Amino acid sequence: MAAPVRGMAGSISIGNTTSFQKKTRSKLVSIPGTRPSVQNGQLLVSSGYNSLEEDRYDSYSRMLLKYFLAEGVVCGHELFLASARDHPDQIIEGQSQPSDPENPDTMKIAWRYQNQPKVQIALASSVRFGHYYDVSKTMEPELRQAAKCHSFYQLQETPVTTGSRSRNVMRLREHGHKGKNSKVRNVLRLGLHSLGSVLWGDDVCCKDNPAHCHALTTFLYILRGLLRTSLSVAMVTVPSHLIQNRAVMGRIIRLSDTAIALESFKGSEKETNPLYKDYHGLLHVRQLPRLNCLSCEVPDTKDLAFKLKRKQFTIERLHLPPDLSETVSRVSKTELAAGCGTTATGNKHLDF
Amino acid sequence: MFPELNSILNSTPDSFKSSDFILVSDRRADASFLIHHHLSFYLRAGCKVCFLGLVQSFSHYSAVSQRLGVSLAQAREKGQLVFFEGLKNSIGVILQEDTSQETQPLSYLRTPGAGLEGLFRFVERSVRQSGDGYAGESWGPPVLLIDDLSVLLSLGVSVGAILDFTLYCQAAVCSELQGNVVILVRCEEEDADDDEEGSNLLQRGLVHQCNLALHVEGLPTGYCRDIHGQMEVWWRQGEETIYNQRKIFHFKVHDKGASFFARGTSSAVL
Numbered sequence: 001m002a003a004p005v006r007g008m009a010g011s012i013s014i015g016n017t018t019s020f021q022k023k024t025r026s027k028l029v030s031i032p033g034t035r036p037s038v039q040n041g042q043l044l045v046s047s048g049y050n051s052l053e054e055d056r057y058d059s060y061s062r063m064l065l066k067y068f069l070a071e072g073v074v075c076g077h078e079l080f081l082a083s084a085r086d087h088p089d090q091i092i093e094g095q096s097q098p099s100d101p102e103n104p105d106t107m108k109i110a111w112r113y114q115n116q117p118k119v120q121i122a123l124a125s126s127v128r129f130g131h132y133y134d135v136s137k138t139m140e141p142e143l144r145q146a147a148k149c150h151s152f153y154q155l156q157e158t159p160v161t162t163g164s165r166s167r168n169v170m171r172l173r174e175h176g177h178k179g180k181n182s183k184v185r186n187v188l189r190l191g192l193h194s195l196g197s198v199l200w201g202d203d204v205c206c207k208d209n210p211a212h213c214h215a216l217t218t219f220l221y222i223l224r225g226l227l228r229t230s231l232s233v234a235m236v237t238v239p240s241h242l243i244q245n246r247a248v249m250g251r252i253i254r255l256s257d258t259a260i261a262l263e264s265f266k267g268s269e270k271e272t273n274p275l276y277k278d279y280h281g282l283l284h285v286r287q288l289p290r291l292n293c294l295s296c297e298v299p300d301t302k303d304l305a306f307k308l309k310r311k312q313f314t315i316e317r318l319h320l321p322p323d324l325s326e327t328v329s330r331v332s333k334t335e336l337a338a339g340c341g342t343t344a345t346g347n348k349h350l351d352f
Numbered sequence: 353m354f355p356e357l358n359s360i361l362n363s364t365p366d367s368f369k370s371s372d373f374i375l376v377s378d379r380r381a382d383a384s385f386l387i388h389h390h391l392s393f394y395l396r397a398g399c400k401v402c403f404l405g406l407v408q409s410f411s412h413y414s415a416v417s418q419r420l421g422v423s424l425a426q427a428r429e430k431g432q433l434v435f436f437e438g439l440k441n442s443i444g445v446i447l448q449e450d451t452s453q454e455t456q457p458l459s460y461l462r463t464p465g466a467g468l469e470g471l472f473r474f475v476e477r478s479v480r481q482s483g484d485g486y487a488g489e490s491w492g493p494p495v496l497l498i499d500d501l502s503v504l505l506s507l508g509v510s511v512g513a514i515l516d517f518t519l520y521c522q523a524a525v526c527s528e529l530q531g532n533v534v535i536l537v538r539c540e541e542e543d544a545d546d547d548e549e550g551s552n553l554l555q556r557g558l559v560h561q562c563n564l565a566l567h568v569e570g571l572p573t574g575y576c577r578d579i580h581g582q583m584e585v586w587w588r589q590g591e592e593t594i595y596n597q598r599k600i601f602h603f604k605v606h607d608k609g610a611s612f613f614a615r616g617t618s619s620a621v622l
Binding site for chain 2: 222250
C-alpha cells in the first residue's frame, strides 16, 4: 500500500509534491506526468529525484517507496525496483489505489467560519500536482500491469562479490533504459530498497569501520551520474539505524540531491511523550536539491511530523496539541513552590 | 559573481591577487554558491579556467552561470574554459566500457589506492595550454577550480593522496604560473567518529596550505528562512598584514546571487 501525501510547498520530495529533476533543456518535449518548474525551467516529476530516505526504524520508508512507484504507474512511467529483502513483486503488488481527494468537510453549525482561511498546518503546494492515494486499498491489477516494470531481486542473483554487485545493478539499469533512444521519451523511476543493509552483501551496517563503505558510496556516485544523463528519478531508502558510522551517512547524504530522515516513534521513548501524541514520527529534511539554480525554495520551517491514518499518510508542521487541561498550570506552580523549600507556606503568587 | 563578496574580499575582475590558494569549505551547509561566484568571477577576468566538475553536470553550472551573466558554453568553445565532466565520464570507466587514453584522469576510479596522478596530469595539460584560443587570444593567469574535492574520499582515495595532489597543483598553478586555485571541501560534523580518513582531516590539511579560507555553516541558533547561514572569512597573514584576520558574515542566497551582511543586520531582523 502506498500513501497519499498532501503537497508540500517547495521542493521537498515526498509524495505528490514538486521536486527538481535534472533534464535536458527540453521545453518542447511533453512527457506525461512531468511539469516544467516555474523557477528554473526544469522538468519536474512528482516525487524526488535521487531522493534519499533515511528511516530510523524502517517502517515508513517502504510506504513512501511504494507511493513513489504507484505514482509512476499512474503517470505511465517505467519502473525499476531493486530490493534485497522483500521480493520486488510484493512491493509492486502492494501499491495503493488512486482515489479522488476527499472533500473538505462542510461545516454545519459554525458555517460562517468555513470561509475563514484555515491555519496552515497542512503544508499546501500552490499547484496541485500528483495524485492522491487510498492506503487501505491495493491498486487494481490492470492499472499495475499497464506499466512496464523491471525488477532486481538480490537473493535471486548468483552470489557475487560486492564490487560486481554494483555493476550488475547498473547493467540492468542500463538495459532498462535503452528506451531513452526510442521515439517516445519516458521517465524511468528507480526504487532501491534498504540499500546498505546486510542483505545486499555490505558490512556497512555491521562494523564501525566497514571495508565496503566505498563500494556503497561509489555506487551512489555512479548512480548519480546515470541519473544526470538520462530521464530518470531514483528513490533510495537506507536503514540508518543500522549504519553506525556517521561519516558514511554524511557522505551518502551529500551524494544525493534530496535527503529526508524519517524518525518513527515506535519503540522509542518519544511514543509516550504528550507533545507527540498526534503523530507517528518526525520528518527531518537533511538536504534540499539545488539543481540548475543557486537557491531552492526554502521551507518556512523544518519542524515536520508525519502520521499514518487509515486512509492517508500526511506530513504536517509540528504543532503542539491544544492545552485543554486546567490543572496543568497549577500543578507546575505548586511544584515550583515546593522546590524552593523555605517559602512553601507563603503566598504562591509572590514566590520567585 | 557577487558584488558584495567582491567588496568583502577586496577584489574585482580587474584587480585580484594572484598565486592565491582559496579553500571553500562547509559543514552541514552548502557552499557551492561560492564556487559559482568564483567561476563567473574568473571568467569575467579573462583567465584561463580549468574546472573539475566532479559532482554536477556541465549543464547545471551553465544554467547558474547564465543567471550570473556568463556563458559557459561560449567560454568552452573559445577555449577559455576546460571543463572536466567527472560524473558523466565515470560511468564508462566503472563499467569498463571505455578504456581509452581519455579516461586516464579517472584512473582513481579503477584503482583508488594508486593516487591522483592521472588527474594531475590532466590539470597540468589544461593550464599550460595557452595562446591557442579563439582568434589567437591569450588568456590571463590560469585558474583551477575543483567542485568538490571531498567526493574523492567517498570513492576510496586516501586523504594523503588528495593532499599530495593539491600540493602538486599549488606548485604548478600558483608558484610556477602565478595562477589561482579554488577548492571546495565538504566536511562532516566535528565529532564524527571516523576522523582518521575523513574530510575533517582533509580540510585541516588544506587550511594550512591556503591563503584564504571561506567556511560556510548554518546558523548556530538553528534554521532560519531569511538568513541561510554564516560565512567565516579567514585571511592568512601576508606581506601587508602582520597577523591573520578573521571575520564572520551572514548571507542569504537568492536566485541571481547572494547577499552578505554583518551579523545581526539582516533585513528580517532590523
